[in-house]
Amino acid sequence: MYITCSAWRLAIALVLPLGVAQGQAETVQVIIDKLVFTPGTINAKVGDTIEWVNKDAIAHTATVKGRWEVMIPARKTVSQHLDNTEAVDFYCRFHPNMVGRLTVEK
Amino acid sequence: MFGRSLTTLAALCLVGGAPLAHAQDKPTDPQIAHIAYTAGVIDIEAAKLAVEKSQTKDVVDFANGMIRDHEAVNVQALDLVKKLNVTPEDNATSKALTEAANKKRGELASLDGAAFDKAYVENEVAYHAQVNEALENLLIPSAQNPELKDLLETGLKMFQGHQAHAEHVAAELE
Numbered sequence: 001m002y003i004t005c006s007a008w009r010l011a012i013a014l015v016l017p018l019g020v021a022q023g024q025a026e027t028v029q030v031i032i033d034k035l036v037f038t039p040g041t042i043n044a045k046v047g048d049t050i051e052w053v054n055k056d057a058i059a060h061t062a063t064v065k066g067r068w069e070v071m072i073p074a075r076k077t078v079s080q081h082l083d084n085t086e087a088v089d090f091y092c093r094f095h096p097n098m099v100g101r102l103t104v105e106k
Numbered sequence: 107m108f109g110r111s112l113t114t115l116a117a118l119c120l121v122g123g124a125p126l127a128h129a130q131d132k133p134t135d136p137q138i139a140h141i142a143y144t145a146g147v148i149d150i151e152a153a154k155l156a157v158e159k160s161q162t163k164d165v166v167d168f169a170n171g172m173i174r175d176h177e178a179v180n181v182q183a184l185d186l187v188k189k190l191n192v193t194p195e196d197n198a199t200s201k202a203l204t205e206a207a208n209k210k211r212g213e214l215a216s217l218d219g220a221a222f223d224k225a226y227v228e229n230e231v232a233y234h235a236q237v238n239e240a241l242e243n244l245l246i247p248s249a250q251n252p253e254l255k256d257l258l259e260t261g262l263k264m265f266q267g268h269q270a271h272a273e274h275v276a277a278e279l280e
Binding site for chain 1: 171
């Protein structure tokens with residue numbers, strides 16, 4: 001019994017720091033309002049999540065040509081998990097005058 | 107042809123010429139609301155024709171985008187005029203816009219295949235450019251109500267986006 005409790009304490013002691021490290025992943029909100037991405041320059045880390053919040057009555061995309069695209073329907077929020085390091089310019093494919101820059105670091 | 111008509115219109119309106127002579131030198135809010143709504147309806151009608159006629163995915167996708175965006179903005183416009191208790195007022199500019207659009211739609215309807223795609227997309231570039239000019243130089247500066255002005259400014263950004271999108275599609279068709 002005593003040994004079991006110690007083992008558990010040890011296990012918890014080992015696992016907790018890992019849990020804290022994983023908990024550092026952040027959610028970065030990008031607001032789309034009146035056809036503008038705010039912030040227009042996003043700096044994030046691998047493991048973070050971007051929340052694309054579309055306040056407009058029309059649909060938008062966040063598109064990196066030839067790489068990826070997130071569809072953001074009118075008045076919806078869409079989450080995107082960042083898995084890779086990259087430094088890219090993105091734009092809305094429907095309204096290419098909407099542009100932004102995303103940098104994802106380790 | 108259509109682009110030229112709009113340029114003429116914008117020029118006439120700017121100098122307080124014939125079409126808006128009775129409204130002094132600039133359109134009133136009820137007239138602006140009518141012009142903006144009409145401009146949206148015209149683009150929706152052209153897009154419906156493109157969805158019906160075109161076999162090219164990029165062109166059909168673009169046209170569906172025009173229908174989706176302009177219908178959404180026109181719903182906002184109707185909600186706003188209702189809220190402001192403004193009745194959109196038909197006027198010479200709206201009539202001339204509709205007349206020019208009907209003529210253009212007749213031209214487009216007589217074309218098929220690649221010729222249709224090219225003419226439709228080129229007209230979309232020209233049409234949005236001309237509407238943007240009218241929004242920037244006439245409609246937005248003339249609007250009195252701040253909420254109407256705000257909706258027109260958002261509309262301008264959307265139209266500018268559509269112009270850029272149409273230019274991309276036109277380049278893809280080359």
